Amino acid sequence: MASIDGPLDYLINAVGILHDQTGQPERSVRRLDPEFFMHNIRVNTVPTLLLAKYGEPLLKGSERAVFATVSARVGSIGENRLGGWVSYRSSKAALNMALKTVSIEWRRTAPRTIVAALHPGTTATPLSQPYRSGVAADKLFSPRQSADHMLAVIDKLEPMDSGRFWSWDGSELPW
Numbered sequence: 001m002a003s004i005d006g007p008l009d010y011l012i013n014a015v016g017i018l019h020d021q022t023g024q025p026e027r028s029v030r031r032l033d034p035e036f037f038m039h040n041i042r043v044n045t046v047p048t049l050l051l052a053k054y055g056e057p058l059l060k061g062s063e064r065a066v067f068a069t070v071s072a073r074v075g076s077i078g079e080n081r082l083g084g085w086v087s088y089r090s091s092k093a094a095l096n097m098a099l100k101t102v103s104i105e106w107r108r109t110a111p112r113t114i115v116a117a118l119h120p121g122t123t124a125t126p127l128s129q130p131y132r133s134g135v136a137a138d139k140l141f142s143p144r145q146s147a148d149h150m151l152a153v154i155d156k157l158e159p160m161d162s163g164r165f166w167s168w169d170g171s172e173l174p175w
């Protein structure tokens with residue numbers, strides 16, 4: 001197995017699913033498949049906690065480190081007005097709680113590490129491809145644009161900003 005020597009200045013998780021061969025996002029709770037729900041949790045939520053578990057010693061060695069995961073605005077409980085996509089939304093809401101919880105612990109144990117949940121905006125990738133027909137052209141970003149936006153956001157963060165949820169334009173999102 002590969003090993004990484006620290007210190008790490010950035011540890012960013014961009015893995016995620018909305019749909020794959022195992023299932024599609026649900027229009028209604030009547031479509032809920034517990035296996036697909038658990039698959040969302042396994043891919044969208046758990047890996048960030050494992051990266052926190054094993055990455056903490058490497059991040060701690062840096063003068064300023066960022067631990068971030070690409071979440072999704074639809075994981076915001078406070079902004080949920082449409083419903084639907086219950087497996088994806090729940091896995092991202094759980095991811096957000098995981099990041100917030102880690103940020104509180106690391107205030108004591110890794111105070112120079114800034115923890116962030118990031119919303120990339122709608123991005124032209126295979127993930128969004130079936131669901132973006134209503135998105136205006138100027139609100140659909142290329143993967144490079146989204147990466148640039150998110151890097152610009154995390155580069156401005158200070159330790160006091162740790163444990164918050166940021167949109168691609170630097171505005172803060174409600175949990």
Ligand SMILES: NC(=O)c1ccc[n+]([C@@H]2O[C@H](COP(=O)([O-])OP(=O)(O)OC[C@H]3O[C@@H](n4cnc5c(N)ncnc54)[C@H](OP(=O)(O)O)[C@@H]3O)[C@@H](O)[C@H]2O)c1
Pocket residue numbers: 014015016017018043070071072073119120121122123124125126127128
């Ligand atoms: N695209 C959007 O509009 C949008 C909006 C909001 C949030 N997001 C979030 O942005 C993140 C990146 O999504 P994307 O748009 O870049 O989608 P994508 O093009 O489909 O990329 C998804 C990535 O996740 C990896 N992945 C998926 N399942 C995996 C598994 N079981 N094990 C290991 N790796 C796995 C894929 O690896 P392989 O290439 O090896 O399959 C790929 O690198 C996700 O967390 C998504 O929820 C995207």
